[in-house]
Amino acid sequence: MSNASKFGKVAVLLGGKSAEREVSLDSGKAVLEALLRSGVNAEGFDPQERSVTELVAYDRAFIVLHGRGGEDGQIQGTLEWLNVPYTGTGVQGSAIGMDKVKTKQIWQGSELPTAPYRIVSQDTDLKEVISALGLPLIIKPVHEGSSVGMSKVERVEDLAGAITKAIQHDAVVMAEQWITGREFTISFLNGQPLPVIRLQPPADVAFYDYEAKYNRNDVEYGIPCGLTEAEEQKLKALCLRAFQAVGASGWGRIDAMQDQQGNFWLLEVNTVPGMTSHSLVPKAANAVGYSFDELCVAILEQTLAGDTQ
Structure with missing residues (x-):
């Protein structure tokens, strides 16, 4: 790519400390290799191993951090503070x-x-939950991705165990109608x-x-x-x-x-x-003609549009 220099020095943010760290490392490696093949001056940057203050040395950031710390507005807020343009959704939309x-x-x-739901805990009246949502239902940690900690519950006697499993991943848990x-x-x-x-x-x-x-x-x-x-x-x-x-x-x-x-x-x-x-x-x-490399460059190009966060 002849005009890849327009991006300057790019940090590909990957890894992190969430439950989705391994997936993020895989995603980030794929994105980094695609950008390098496209002529972009890109480097991998794992916030678990380096101080985020070092990001001030980069011209922009491609965020491939999944889960908490990377997808919830935290890294977006840090990049805003450092005045480093980044890919994707801004602070508020990420947090929501x-x-x-x-x-x-x-x-x-x-x-x-969107399907009816209840916030649940180990003290919740489970009969009321089942009365409201029926069976089967699905239990989800509220702040996790990649289906971490989720369970389909088909029997009354399995509900408490599914809630206990989800609480291991998040203090806030929801039951959702299946x-x-x-x-x-x-x-x-x-x-x-x-x-x-x-x-x-x-x-x-x-x-x-x-x-x-x-x-x-x-x-x-x-x-x-x-x-x-x-x-x-x-x-x-x-x-x-x-x-x-x-x-x-x-x-x-x-x-x-x-x-x-x-x-x-x-x-x-x-x-x-x-x-x-x-x-x-x-x-x-x-399906609409983008190679993986072209997709990564197209996402990175969103950082060139000025202050769009």
Whole structure:
């Protein structure tokens, strides 16, 4: 790339200290290699091993830190303070997007469809939760990604154990109504939706969990997604509203379900999606002609637009 010098010195932020550290190292390595192949003066930067104050020596940052510390507004705030432009969503949108409950509250306030939920703890009246949400349901740590600590609960007697498991990852835990149907993911580039992907985990997987996301090779990724043209456009428009409602910008991803009655339900937003060989944003971008290297450069180019955070 002849004009790669316009980016100056780029820090690819990877690793970090969250539960998703290993995935972030894989994503960051892939992004770093893509930028180097494109002629960008890029270096890997792991905040667990170096002081973030050293970032002042860089012209911009490509954030590939997944989970807490990297996706929740903390590193974004640090980069704002250091006046270093960065990829993706700003401080507020990152903080909201990392909090599943806050995301749901904003979507509900915007009259966007998202599954009913309850915040739960080991002291919660579990009978009331089951009465409100039914079975099966899903237990989620509120501030984790990559399905860390999540469990599908089909029996009353398994609920307390699922809550205990989730609390090991986060002090705040939610129970969410289980939606039976087809799962889709909608990626964004330059703030606009890419082709919808249908996720079809193998039959022995209860849901698209950590194992399916990163370690299985038998998950089916449907592009085209199997929706009618009208349904796909409806889902894209819905997810664009949802993406903008939480203050997300640039690139990212929203996961959604279609129930057996054909209704769409928003699950969650991901403001720093994975960039590994299994990841979904590269698959969606490839469907409209972007190579992985071109995708990484396109994301980095968002930092050139001035103060857009």
